[in-house]
Amino acid sequence: MHVQGNATYIDDMPVPEETLHAAFALSDVAHGKINHIDIKKAKQAPGVHSVIVAQDIERLNIGPIKHDEPLLAKDEIVFYGQAIAAVLADSHENARKAASLIEANVTQLEAIVTIEQAMSKESFLDKPLEIITGDAEAAINAAKNNLSGSLSIGGQEHYYLEGQVALAIPTEDNEMVVYSSTQNPTEVQHLVAHVLNVPHNAIEVITLHFSLGKCFANLSNRKKSLIILTVPGLASSIRFDAGSNPTNRTLDLYERNNVPSLHPMSKTISFCERVILFSIFSVISCNAFLIASFKPDRNQYSSYNDFLDAVCFN
Amino acid sequence: VHFLLNQNITPTELGVINPNTTVLQWLRNNNLVGSKEGCASGDCGACTAVIGELVVQNKKQVIEYKSINTCIALAYSLVGKHLVTIEGLMEGKDLHPVQRAMVEESGSQCGFCTPGFVMSLFALYHNEKKVNLTKINDALSGNLCRCTGYKPIIAAAFSAFNEKPKKPSDYYTQNRTKIKQALIRLNGHQNVSLSYTNNGNTIRYDSPTSLQELDQVLNKHPAAKIIAAGTDLSLEITQSLKEFSHIVNVSSVKELQAISDSHSELEIGSAVTYQDASASLFNYWPGLEAFLHRFASLPIKNWATIGGNIANASPIGDMPPVLIALEAELKLRKNSNVRLVKLEDFFVSYRKTKLTKGEFIESIVIPKPTGKEQLITHKISKRYEDDISAVCMAINIAFSGDQPKSIRIALGGMSGIPQRAHQLEKALIKHWDQENLTQQAYEALKKEFSPFNDVRASAEYRLQVSANLVKKSILMIKGENVVDLAEITQMSSFLEA
Numbered sequence: 001m002h003v004q005g006n007a008t009y010i011d012d013m014p015v016p017e018e019t020l021h022a023a024f025a026l027s028d029v030a031h032g033k034i035n036h037i038d039i040k041k042a043k044q045a046p047g048v049h050s051v052i053v054a055q056d057i058e059r060l061n062i063g064p065i066k067h068d069e070p071l072l073a074k075d076e077i078v079f080y081g082q083a084i085a086a087v088l089a090d091s092h093e094n095a096r097k098a099a100s101l102i103e104a105n106v107t108q109l110e111a112i113v114t115i116e117q118a119m120s121k122e123s124f125l126d127k128p129l130e131i132i133t134g135d136a137e138a139a140i141n142a143a144k145n146n147l148s149g150s151l152s153i154g155g156q157e158h159y160y161l162e163g164q165v166a167l168a169i170p171t172e173d174n175e176m177v178v179y180s181s182t183q184n185p186t187e188v189q190h191l192v193a194h195v196l197n198v199p200h201n202a203i204e205v206i207t208l209h210f211s212l213g214k215c216f217a218n219l220s221n222r223k224k225s226l227i228i229l230t231v232p233g234l235a236s237s238i239r240f241d242a243g244s245n246p247t248n249r250t251l252d253l254y255e256r257n258n259v260p261s262l263h264p265m266s267k268t269i270s271f272c273e274r275v276i277l278f279s280i281f282s283v284i285s286c287n288a289f290l291i292a293s294f295k296p297d298r299n300q301y302s303s304y305n306d307f308l309d310a311v312c313f314n
Numbered sequence: 315v316h317f318l319l320n321q322n323i324t325p326t327e328l329g330v331i332n333p334n335t336t337v338l339q340w341l342r343n344n345n346l347v348g349s350k351e352g353c354a355s356g357d358c359g360a361c362t363a364v365i366g367e368l369v370v371q372n373k374k375q376v377i378e379y380k381s382i383n384t385c386i387a388l389a390y391s392l393v394g395k396h397l398v399t400i401e402g403l404m405e406g407k408d409l410h411p412v413q414r415a416m417v418e419e420s421g422s423q424c425g426f427c428t429p430g431f432v433m434s435l436f437a438l439y440h441n442e443k444k445v446n447l448t449k450i451n452d453a454l455s456g457n458l459c460r461c462t463g464y465k466p467i468i469a470a471a472f473s474a475f476n477e478k479p480k481k482p483s484d485y486y487t488q489n490r491t492k493i494k495q496a497l498i499r500l501n502g503h504q505n506v507s508l509s510y511t512n513n514g515n516t517i518r519y520d521s522p523t524s525l526q527e528l529d530q531v532l533n534k535h536p537a538a539k540i541i542a543a544g545t546d547l548s549l550e551i552t553q554s555l556k557e558f559s560h561i562v563n564v565s566s567v568k569e570l571q572a573i574s575d576s577h578s579e580l581e582i583g584s585a586v587t588y589q590d591a592s593a594s595l596f597n598y599w600p601g602l603e604a605f606l607h608r609f610a611s612l613p614i615k616n617w618a619t620i621g622g623n624i625a626n627a628s629p630i631g632d633m634p635p636v637l638i639a640l641e642a643e644l645k646l647r648k649n650s651n652v653r654l655v656k657l658e659d660f661f662v663s664y665r666k667t668k669l670t671k672g673e674f675i676e677s678i679v680i681p682k683p684t685g686k687e688q689l690i691t692h693k694i695s696k697r698y699e700d701d702i703s704a705v706c707m708a709i710n711i712a713f714s715g716d717q718p719k720s721i722r723i724a725l726g727g728m729s730g731i732p733q734r735a736h737q738l739e740k741a742l743i744k745h746w747d748q749e750n751l752t753q754q755a756y757e758a759l760k761k762e763f764s765p766f767n768d769v770r771a772s773a774e775y776r777l778q779v780s781a782n783l784v785k786k787s788i789l790m791i792k793g794e795n796v797v798d799l800a801e802i803t804q805m806s807s808f809l810e811a
Contacts (some may be wrong), residue, residue, distance in 0.1 A: 002425030003432050005348020005400030012347035098553055161360055161426040161460050282319040295418045 009208060010165045010179045019167070020049050023095035024083040025102035030111035032077045034104060036085065042087055047094035051102070052086045062191045066239040071195070077106060115152070168192075175202040182207055315508070316500055318366075320402025321485050328389060330510050333519035333561045334551050337363070337384035341399060348400035348429045349384055350439075352458070354552040355385040356545055357700060359457035362430035364437045365616075366396030366486075366780050368497050377494055379486070380589065381437040383456065386578040387617060388541065390519055391563060394501045394737040396493060400429035400484065403436060405485050411657045412439050415474035416467070423461040424616060431457045431467055434613070438471065440486060445475045455699035456611030504566055507531075510767035521563040528674070529565050529650050536672030538562045542585050542622035545614050565619065568702020570676065578682055581645075584675040586691055605636065611700035618708055621675040624657070627665045627731070630678040632706050634661070634732035636691055638724035639708035642680045648673035664730035665718055686719075690787045694727075694779055696770075703727045704771035707783050711791065718743055723784075728763045728776055737762045742784065751788065756781035 001006040025042075039051040054060055054074035063069040073084045085102050089095035112118050140146050166180040174196070182188050185205040193200045316325035331340065338361045341349050352360035361384045366377045377396065384399075401412035409417070412435040422428040431454065438453035450471040458465065482488045503763065506521040518538070522528040532538065538560035541547055550556040564570055570585035573594050580598060582591050588606065596603045609632050610618065623633050624644065638658045646653050646669065657678075660668050669675070677724075683689075690709045695701035706726035712719045721742050723735040741758035745751050756777060765776040790796050 002422040002428040003409065003416045004404060005429040005432075007425050007428075008347075009426060011351070013344075063610070092557065100555075123522055159458070160424075161358060161458065162424065250363065265606070 007208075009162055009165070010167055010181055013167060013179065015167060016169060020088040021090070021092040021095045023087050023089070023092065023099040025085040025087070025104070027073065027077045027080060027082045027084050027100045027104065027106070029077060029106055029108050030080040030113060031109045032106035034073060034075055034077060034106055036105040037085055038103045038105070039085055041103075042085075042098040045087075045094065045098035045101055047090040048098045049088040049090065051098070052088070053084070057195070059195050059197060062189055062195060064191075068195070080111075117299060120269075173202070174198050176204070178203060178205045180205055181205060315390065315393050315506055317394065318396040318493065318496055318500070320398055321405075321489075323489075323499055324494060325496070325671040328392065330508055332510050332512065332557075333388065333390055333391060333508075333517050334557050335389045336548060336552065337382075337387045337389050337397070337526070340389040341384065346399055346401050349433075350426055350429060351385055352426065352430075354384045354385045355549050355609075356456075357458070358427070359383065359430040359434065359611070359613065360427050361385040361588075362433040362457065362613055364398040364402070364433055364440070365392070366398065366493070366497070368394075368494070368501060372598055375494070376496070377490065377497060379437055379440050381434050381453070381456065381613045382617045385552060386545050388544055388548065388561070388563065390506065390521065390561075391565060393506055393521065394497070394504050394566075396497060398433075398436070400433055403432065403484075410436065410484055411477065412436050412470070412474045412621075415470040415477075419470040419473055421462060421470040427457060427459045431459065435467075435471055435474065439474055439478070440484075442475075443478075445471060452607070452612055456613040462711050483647060496807045506563075517557065518560040519563070520561070521566050523566050523568060525567060525569040525647075525676070526650075528562070528564060528570075529647070531562055532672040532674065533649050535560055535562070539676055540564055540625070541596045542619040542625075543587070543617040545618040545622070546626050546628065547622070551617045563622075564674065570621065572677075580680045580682060582620055582678045582680070584625075585619050585678055586621075588615040588618055588620065588623075598680075599640070599689050601689055601691060602636070605693065608693040608695070608699065609633065614700065620678055624660070624678065625667065625669065625675050627661055627667050628726075628792075629664060629730050629732065630703050630706060630726040631732050632693065632703055632726055635724035635726040636689075636707050636708040637678065637680065638732060638734055639689065639710040639722045640680050641710075644678055645676040646673050647676040652676065654679070658734045660725070661731035661733070684712070686714070688791060690790060693782075693784070694771075702770065705776050705780055705783070706732075707780060707787075709784070718746055725763070727770070728759075728765045728780065733763070735759065735762060738784065742788075745787070751783040752781050755784040757788065 026035075035054055039053065042048060042051050052072070054070055054072040057071055060070045060072070060074065061067045062071060071083070072086065073082045077084065084104050085099070087095045087098045087102070089098055112121060112123050118124070160179050164181060166178060166182075168176055170176050170177045175198070176192065176196070178188060178192055180188050182205070185207045189200055189203045189205045192205070193203045196203070315328040315330075317328070328340070335343075338349055338351055341347075341363075342351070349363055350360035352358035361382050363384045364379050365382050365387075366379045368375055369378045370376075371378075379396075379398070382714045387655040403413055410432075413432055416422060416428065416432060416435070421431070421485070434453050434457050438449065442449060447468070448469050453471070454464070454467065482490070486493065505523045505527060506519065509516050509518045511517075518535070520531045520535075520538070522531055525718075527726070531806060532540075539547075539558040540562050541558075542563075542565050551558070565585050570583040571590075572583045573586060573591065574581045574582075575594060580594055582594065588609065589612070591604075592606055595606070606615065609615065609689075620633060623631055624637070628634075634657065642657045643654050644657055644660055646655055648670065655668055662668060688711050690711075692705075692707045693703050694705045695703045706729055708724050712721075721739045723738050723742070724732060725735055726732045728735075737758040739756060741754050742751075745754040748754065757776050759780050763777070763780075765771075765773045769771050771779070786796055
């Protein structure tokens, strides 16, 4: 099906009549206090059904582990491109055009954008998580030779090919079918159920053609004239249209600015000669903990650089 | 307003649609959703389709098929052409050989990029008898894959060719004559002039076929937006949601498609695509072959025009610095009056040019090399084939013996316009043989350029890399073996090195 172009992705699906299309107004500052969001112009724009801000959503906070991530920024903006309002309209294009009319009055605050700044300000997501076996420090100190250095790795956008898109179809008894370009349908199910305050089994999530996208879902419910947007990993975003529509890759990336796997990392590392424990705490979505260890024979390496190379590449 | 679509010999009618509609939007609105939208800016290739056009080769009329990015091509530019999409490859229940090869070599994972890759491979399959890795990489230069990786896709290209029979092997080769006749019939009346009205809002579209017709349209509507291929301009539609109220498409104007090779000059019509101009350019400046490989992906070069690239006035643009270094001039035309403007004077400030309302570029006139000149070009960018430069540099040196007699250097990405580097030229003549040339080049650049910081590079990086490129150029001229890391595309050759 892939090679024939017959595989149906969510953007290829026909949608039910009167489906609403969502687009977001995004923050253009990295950190700030929201004083006021002006949605008047957007509400009057052609084809607009409604405009939603954080105050309209009862169960605002979501998150894969802790529910501390607002679907729409309420009082504080914490990253560039954070969604501050959502527009529902009769077409994706109208929704996007209306979203661009939303203006936010924001008092800009100092932004922490590098690991170094975060370390010096002690601005951490949570208490450090330590996983310890043995006494590494003592072993390193007792070793005949040791090396130390630092490792930093820049962020890398995944650039999944299929953009973030979801289609939510309300069915009977507060149940809902959600088609989402997600990698984690279970998580989408849990979060949508949480936001809608319904049991998990009321939400069916369908992922077509497993993609590299992160989870994003949009639910539109015309009966209640209410939209609920859910996104694990904080950023909320959605676009949907019946046929082709101009998805905007820049917006697509901004809206998921806070997805941790894109983040750069930096770590101070120490080695001792006999046993090298080289660990990277990798903040991939599953918080993978990667440990590689090996025992190098120092005679094998003619120089310090060769030795380091061996350490790094093994 | 008709074109041929896939295996349908009966022309497809576009009807009156919004002239701002792209080919991809038209396809997807008409339930041909196999072509995907990944970026809507010609970067990812998920929307790739193949376009067939009547051209004259060796005095014979033939159909030339080429891959394009449908997301940034206007639907009305299909008029009189043959569009082949992913839906048009199968014959009955049989897969096309390139589709079969992709399946057999496991060339698809999430599948979203797959239709685009298949179409690029289809164009390659259609146009080539034999392939090598270079040709395959070139054909796939406009396609990005984020999960499978390129190895099985390249393997699919090889395997499709391994089994390629000598005789015509697919619908499009078997039915060549029938398709050609249909296209000839379509091209009898090519001039398009229409207007589309929606909510009382009227949008005009004109596609003249001769200079005279173009003069008339622009004389009457000097404020109309001139579009050639639109590989950059269309982004205003797809990314900024703008709508042009009057589009004049110049890509069908016969005179603007001509290349004339006179005694001392090469004159290239402004609507000549990069792919069509390449043979003439490489003939006189062989070094440009490597440069144009970096310039853009194949689908972009198949569609983008030299005139559009210049008139669009990107501060980077890539070809303008090269043409400035080559002392090119532009023939600007308005109401059938023609004036010549040096390209280095053409760019006034960011996105502003010397073009007046209703005036357009008729051709680009490049003086031919006299034999004692050497052109060196550099492009610094992150992606290899399809990226906007951080810095683009062109150096054209005329020698007297082994010493430089005169030097022309132009830079892209260093200022609001593609700009000549006068100070650097002087410094280079003065310090030609000196050890501290990089430092001298850096100082000279700093006097004349205040580049900006952006996502591609910092100002400091731009200055330093430009100075380093000057040094590299001179080492190249002096015959030193300069390894170009960007050219090392294969891991195996990297390891051997």
